[in-house]
Amino acid sequence: MSNQDLSWAVPVMRAGYAGRGVVYLVVAGFSLFALWHGGQAKGTSSALAQLERSTWGGLVLFLIFVGMVAYAIWRSLDATYDLEEYGTDGKGMVARAGMIVTGINHLALGIAAFLLLFTSGSGEGGGGSSSIVKAVDTVMGWPAGRWLVGIAGLATLGAGIYYGIKAVKEKYREHLRANSFTTRWNWVLKAGVLAQGVIVTIIGCFIVYAAWTANPDEAGGVGEAFSWLNGQIYGQVLVAIVCVGLLGFAIFCFVNAAYRVVPKVAGDDVMTLARRAKQKAERKVS
Known part of the structure; x- marks a missing residue:
């Protein structure tokens, strides 16, 4: 398919990243508000349930x-179309398979938000199992x-771990358009991706341990993940730092919604953050 044929996918991508940014903004925002008032940081389900009870919650x-x-x-x-040109080698196929899994996870989150609009249940999760625990319990029965x-x-x-490497090496810059905003606020984007890596790594450890012990709980x-961090030394500080980082990840998602580059659509002549950084480094050497 030609680049022009695929250009309609770009607005879909931008809407997706914008929605993802709203999710992390809600989770981080409610969590920081709760911490400020002496409470506990919120999980995704709890944050969405609390959002549903707010004035503009239904619209959000x-x-x-x-x-x-x-x-x-x-x-x-x-x-399917390898729009970001990961390729068909082993590494590329793993990355593309991961996209499918990520898409399914976010679709499930979207369905949860939709159901909250039409049910009176709180979805708070207090006293009940989280969606991940329920999913693990179901799969373990197979x-x-x-x-x-x-x-x-x-x-x-x-x-x-990939998110962590992506943050440290700033590999996310390969898919972001270079401009005054993305260049000036790159440190916020980096912190956001790193915070997301911390949360996802902890969740991965939980799931592996559940499989090891054959205990879905x-x-x-x-x-x-917030509860585990809270139980560590300086736990409240750690949770607050990660929540601030997740605000950075929300900004990262919004920046992707506005400035993400899709190689098969945009072509090779777009000035990305990575390309600008490389040119700047080359000028310094010369």
Whole structure:
């Protein structure tokens, strides 16, 4: 398919990243508000449930639903047509398979937001299991379910480590258009991606441990990751730092919505952050 044929995927991508940014803005915002008032940081389900009870909650939940569906469609298109040119070698196929999994996860989140609009249940999660625990419990009941959970945990753990490497090496710059905003606020983007890596890595460890112990209750999501961090030395400080970092990740998502470059659509002549940084380094050497 030609670049022009695929250009319609770009608005879908931008809507998806915008919706993803709203999710992290809600989670980080409610968590920081709770911490400021002496409470506990919120998991995704708890934050969405609290959002549903707010004045503009219904509208925001609908926007999250639309955004998550768009993000799932975008990831499917990206993986199918290799819009970001990861290639067909082993590394590229793993990356493209990861896009499908990520899309499914965000679609599930979108469905959860949609259901909150039409149910009276709080979805708070207090006293009940998180969606990840329920999913792990279900899969463990399947043939070879424990192995499947372990593989999923390792994949999640790998994704978290990948986010960390992506932040440290600033590889995300390869897909962002260079301009005054993205250049000046690159440190915020880096902190956001790193914070996301921390959370995803902890969740991956939980899932792997659940598989190791054959106990679904050992799994957990964002809320359980916050609880674990809170139990460490200077736990409240750690949670607050990660929450601020997730605000940075929300900004990262919004920046992607506005300035992400899709190579197969944009072509090779777009000035990305990575290309500008390389040119700047070359000028220094010369």
